[in-house]
């Protein structure tokens with residue numbers, strides 16, 4: 473894992489945006505895995521401001537709620553179109569977001585995996601992290617080999633997401649999410665975390681043991697992971713000074 477600690481959220485999101493911009497310049501038909509929630513918002517704003525060419529880009533989102541309409545203000549479909557897709561020149565047919573209203577959810581989940589394979593696999597997967605260490609909606613104790621499937625949200629995640637829905641009772645219980653096995657097949661993972669409430673989950677994911685109790689810790693087994701943090705999210709890392717030194721002393725050609 474490469475741990476990149478930046479003074480502010482904006483700086484950390486800027487590094488992440490430059491990593492993605494470099495990929496899109498090198499590979500205009502890249503396949504991106506995308507995330508939702510508060511964390512990727514500054515990343516998407518930075519990407520929009522860069523005015524990149526998205527015309528050949530294909531995207532696959534990590535997850536979606538089950539049982540709310542696609543047009544619901546809090547669906548991840550709505551989130552992605554509002555916060556990224558309608559601001560860039562992406563082709564609608566290249567956008568893939570799990571369908572939380574699919575008639576046959578199990579068949580849909582298998583076909584989502586098949587579509588990722590048919591697109592050539594994900595070049596770069598953007599990830600946020602839950603306060604409980606989840607990536608996508610792979611909650612603690614998710615199989616580290618899991619594929620796209622239905623998951624049941626934990627009370628903690630429903631509480632964390634109540635701010636979007638107005639009340640905890642309105643947060644759906646069930647979701648479709650790419651599995652940890654799916655995420656581990658992306659060629660590169662880019663994990664973002666901002667703010668003090670992510671500090672414990674990040675410290676466990678980066679410096680703790682690989683365990684399904686903190687699903688993000690599975691990324692220790694992935695060969696290409698960059699973790700972009702602001703100071704608050706990095707505040708519980710024991711080796712923060714080492715990570716800072718490594719990043720500040722990288723050869724120029726390796727920096728973003």
Ligand code: PGA
Nearest residue numbers: 509510511512600601602
């Ligand atoms: P957040 O969610 O970015 O809204 O904090 C992160 C996540 O649940 O993965």
